[in-house]
Amino acid sequence: MRLEQPLRKSDLVIAMGSHDLRVAEHAARLFLDGWAPTLICSGGLGRLTEGAWQVSEASRFSRIAMEMGVPEENIILEDRSSNTAENLIFTRALCNRKGIKARSAILVHKPYMLRRVWATRGVYWPELEAVLSAPAISFDAYPTEEIPLPQVIHILVGDMQRIILYPKKGYAIPQDVPDDAVRAYETLRDAGYTEQLAEE
Numbered sequence: 001m002r003l004e005q006p007l008r009k010s011d012l013v014i015a016m017g018s019h020d021l022r023v024a025e026h027a028a029r030l031f032l033d034g035w036a037p038t039l040i041c042s043g044g045l046g047r048l049t050e051g052a053w054q055v056s057e058a059s060r061f062s063r064i065a066m067e068m069g070v071p072e073e074n075i076i077l078e079d080r081s082s083n084t085a086e087n088l089i090f091t092r093a094l095c096n097r098k099g100i101k102a103r104s105a106i107l108v109h110k111p112y113m114l115r116r117v118w119a120t121r122g123v124y125w126p127e128l129e130a131v132l133s134a135p136a137i138s139f140d141a142y143p144t145e146e147i148p149l150p151q152v153i154h155i156l157v158g159d160m161q162r163i164i165l166y167p168k169k170g171y172a173i174p175q176d177v178p179d180d181a182v183r184a185y186e187t188l189r190d191a192g193y194t195e196q197l198a199e200e
Contacts, residue, residue: 001159003114005131010036010104012095015065016087016117017043017057020110020147024061026135027108028068035106039070040094042078042087047196048155050082076100084116085171088124104129111137112156115163115175122173153188158196160185165198 013036015027024041031039043049043057053060056079066072078094081087095102109117111134121130143149160181166172189197 001112001115001156001163002134003118003132004111004134007035007106007133008104008131009034010106010129010131011100011102012036012038012040012105014040014042014087014091014105014107015061016084016107016109016113017041017046017049017061017081018110018113019046019048019052019057020135021060021064022135022137023108023110024064025068026133027061027106028065028070030106030108030133031065031070031074032068038074038076038100039065040076040078040091041065042081042091044080044082044086046082084113084120085124088121092125092128102128106131106133108133110134111142112159116159116166116172119163119167119172119175123171150193153193154195157185157188157193158198161189161197165200 013027013030015024027039041058041061043061045053045056049057058077058079062075062077065075076094078091081090105128107117107121107130114132114134118132121128143152163175164177167174
């Protein structure tokens with residue numbers, strides 16, 4: 001599910017909202033390292049933050065970025081989206097409204113979300129020259145007190161289901177999914193890791 005690509009200078013770094021604040025830290029580091037002149041923090045409240053957070057994902061991400069040294073004037077907030085498709089749709093519309101010529105971007109998300117981001121961009125912002133990046137965290141090191149291992153597995157199962165399901169619904173471009181990955185998904189689903197499954 002990880003599909004990280006070599007970095008290249010881009011017009012934007014887009015931090016795609018989630019419950020994992022390490023995504024914000026990684027996006028801020030990319031900006032500070034000079035990979036793009038503008039950081040867009042995208043995210044309202046989604047399926048993992050609605051009811052748990054009092055402010056938008058974009059607001060929390062931008063606050064972290066500023067604490068790390070990103071100037072406020074280089075940050076743009078998109079704080080209405082609630083899923084990956086809306087991250088892209090609303091950010092694209094925001095750039096158009098602000099007259100930002102966004103030809104290229106580094107799309108930053110959680111490690112296991114990169115394939116979904118790539119497939120979703122192929123439908124909702126196909127002309128954007130994008131590369132993917134995520135915090136360099138191994139699976140074993142990924143769980144935290146705030147994001148415990150059982151929750152991680154529920155989310156992974158839900159995201160794998162979406163990689164398989166969403167192309168059929170027109171929400172993403174198709175990807176080859178190896179048979180062993182499908183079997184692993186089915187085994188975990190059948191074992192009860194179903195809290196984050198989408199409706200078929």
